[in-house]
Amino acid sequence: MSQTSTALPVREDIQSEYKWHVEDIYATEEQWQTDLAKVKNDLPAIGAYKDTLSQSVDKLAACLRLRDEINILAGKLFAYARLHRDENTANAKYQALVGKTEGMLAEASAATSFIEPEILAMPDQVLATYRREQPLADYSFYFDNLDRQKQHILSPAEEEILSRSAEATQASETIFNMLAHADMKFPDISGKNGNPVALSEGRYRSLIMSNDRRVRKDAFTGLFGTYNSYRNTFAATLSGNVKKNIFYARTRKFASTLESALSDGNIPVGVYDNLLATINSNLAPLHRYIALKKKALQLDTIHMYDLYTPLAQHVKFDIPYADGLKLVRDGLAPLGPEYTDILNKGLTSGWIDVYENKGKQTGAYCWGVYGVHPFVLLNYNDRLEDVSTLAHEMGHAIHSHYSQATQPYATSQYTIFTAEVASTTNEILLNDYLLKTTTDKQKKLYLINQYLEMVRATVYRQTMFAEFERDIYNKAEDGETLTADLLDEMWHNLNVKYYGPDMVVDKEIDIEWARIPHFYWNFYVYQYVTGYAAATTLAAKMLEEKADAQKKYIGFLKSGGSDYPINILKKAGVDMSTPEPVELTLNKFSGMLDELEKILSIS
The missing domain is CATH 1.20.140.70 (Oligopeptidase f, N-terminal domain)
Structure with a gap:
């Protein structure tokens, strides 16, 4: 379908x-x-x-x-x-x-x-x-x-x-969800063939990757223009959520809301601050990527709506769901037969809601239900990105399955810090599989870009989110009011810093903060970055050490919440108290940039 x-x-x-x-x-x-x-x-x-x-x-x-x-x-x-x-x-x-x-x-x-x-x-x-x-x-x-x-x-x-x-303090998040996902109406835009297309959050993800620059620009302005019409309401809901979290942190005698948020996993505040400092010291590879993308796309200027454009513009990965399932099975084979058996059960036993329909929650997630099985929401649209999302969410699902099957309820709930490791390991293994098995030069170029985009979106972009979140809490804790103008300015400046001198930071992007549901989850996003760095290390071990690494990895999935996340990961072979996992990730990113540059130089 x-x-x-x-x-x-x-x-x-x-x-x-x-x-x-x-x-x-x-x-x-x-x-x-x-x-x-x-x-x-x-x-x-x-x-x-x-x-x-x-x-x-x-x-x-x-x-x-x-x-x-x-x-x-x-x-x-x-x-x-x-x-x-x-x-x-x-x-x-x-x-x-x-x-x-x-x-x-x-x-x-x-x-x-x-x-x-x-x-x-x-x-x-x-x-x-x-x-x-x-x-x-x-x-x-x-x-x-x-x-x-x-x-x-x-x-x-x-x-x-x-x-x-x-219950009363959930109002900000509830209002955000109702406004963004139920009440807000986006305009129709003209598609590549000239026919009208009903813009939605789900469809935006496809439109912004269009080879037609006019289509992606129209989708970009249509989406963010609609959000901008409600900018003061979104500022009020976000500010209300920030005030709620500050209230709980201060009531519980934490030095800051950040300290409070990290407390559940026993994560030192220094881990968060050091991550931001490390990435800020290594923005040059991202700036290099933007410059290479500008060159590959043959653009005089590169805009924010060009970021998601595939480098190989005439390559089409039209992957029906059945084919996507096969790719996920093959890509995750290094995790071993035991893992693969559970994966197959999840793919065929009603765990997954696949396609977008009118009114359906946007995006994707996994929801574990103790004593039943996990549930995965997708909005599958036959893109390679959707296959990656499937692998990602099934990582969460199998983590939940193992934790709930192995641990008593008291220790069955793993922390967010480890959750993103299980999902991102799957994405990395899938991408490595595709890179190794693809011989067509244009498709190879596309896949290299897919990897670079994964790091850009998961490591650099999520760190930018984490920096924004830290900064708005610092301002609010100092008594400053979070107005729409202030939030726009902060978001704009971060985009300028992260994306570097080649990027034209369009005015429309200033309202993007209003679109991010994660800002209602209280210092959640940094764990995408730490999770990706840990997953990069674990995936490398899986490909090199095989059976021993598989055994340790399954042990990690079975651990649930039976220990602090840093200890659980250390047993699996990743020491997140050191900078090595992040450095390994950035080195791999730089190496892939070298591969991209070689392809561009001979094209």
């Missing part, structure tokens, strides 16, 4: 084989309602443990197990509602179910908020004695991590207040 018609299909027109099986979570809405009622009924039961946890190891263990049961059910309830909503974000029924679930999650958080303060108030000797007992065996790392964060956990009453505030 190809999504090449100008009008987006409605959900009902998509064939069932290309839809995920949300019914694997709940076969009917009645079952969903039953579990929602069960969670609500369990909340008073867990509340009955309040002020009793120090009485016996059995009470403490029973309370923690009941919390796990509540959280597992809550995860299923939210996933069912959210996945259905994302099939069509304008569907009022599932908007309502998501709202119901968010209310339930806030209630559950409030009802269980006494647990950690009460554990921390227990005499050290009592807790140490309890921890040696079998009923608490699954919670050893949980207790270690809790003790580490002791100074940031408040009294039971204060924790309950913070928990109850969660």
Whole structure:
């Protein structure tokens, strides 16, 4: 099935084989309602443990197990509602179910908020004695991590207040999603053949890669011109989200919002700052890439809307979904037969929602559901980029599968820091496979550009995002108001610095900050960079060391959240406390620039 018609299909027109099986979570809405009622009924039961946890190891263990049961059910309830909503974000029924679930999650958080303060108030000797007992065996790392964060956990009453505030403080992100993905209407533009094309976020990704410069410029101005019409609203939603995170960080006695965000993974702030410093010291290869791209495209001036243009302009990778599946299977073969078996199961068992339809959530993601299986959202449009996205999201999915199959719930949730390693390793292996098996010179040129674009978008661009995020929080924490004008100026200046002297930084790009959902996820994006650097190292080991590297890698995937991410990666063979993984990545990027220059010189 190809999504090449100008009008987006409605959900009902998509064939069932290309839809995920949300019914694997709940076969009917009645079952969903039953579990929602069960969670609500369990909340008073867990509340009955309040002020009793120090009485016996059995009470403490029973309370923690009941919390796990509540959280597992809550995860299923939210996933069912959210996945259905994302099939069509304008569907009022599932908007309502998501709202119901968010209310339930806030209630559950409030009802269980006494647990950690009460554990921390227990005499050290009592807790140490309890921890040696079998009923608490699954919670050893949980207790270690809790003790580490002791100074940031408040009294039971204060924790309950913070928990109850969660639903109200999600308003900024909710408004952003509704405005950007449901209410905002983009203009039609004239396609390459002159026929009108309905511009959407999903279609923009194809249009901006068009060989026709007029098409990509029109898509660029149409998309960002629409965002610019709502610039003050987007500034207000982003500012509200920043204020929310500052409030929680200060309430929990962190020195900064950044420190608060990194605390969960026990990541030192220095890792973040050093990453930005390292990339800022190595912008020259990116500037060189822009200059080479300008030359390859034979442009007098290179604009922001030229960035995504393939260097081999007459190469067409029209990859139907079935062919994309084969490429992913072949490209990921170095991960070994055990991994491949799970991959095949995921590709054929209703894990994936493949094609774009009217109202569908844009982009792509993986959603792990404990006790069920992962779910992957795609908006597949027969491009090589879509094949890479499939490999990426299946990396997340198989990471979730291994973690949830191997770890008890208490340690099944891996951190974001390691999540991006599992997904990006797949992308790198796929790209390496394509480069090695492609002999056509123009296709080889295209693939080299694909690799360079991956590094540009994942390492350089995400570091630029991370720098923007750090800077807006610094300004907000100093009391400065985040106006649309200020955000535009900051974004423009960063683009000038990162892309260098050859790039014309068009005025339209200044509003791009308004389009980025990751800025509502609180210092998330830097982990794309660290993840890519770790993945580059792991992929190299997989190709060189083979069986031993496969074994270590599967061990990494099975580790879930059973240790701090830097320790987990070190066991897999990557030391993220050193600059070596980032340096290896930038060296590989520079080497690929050399290959590009050779091809251009003989073309």
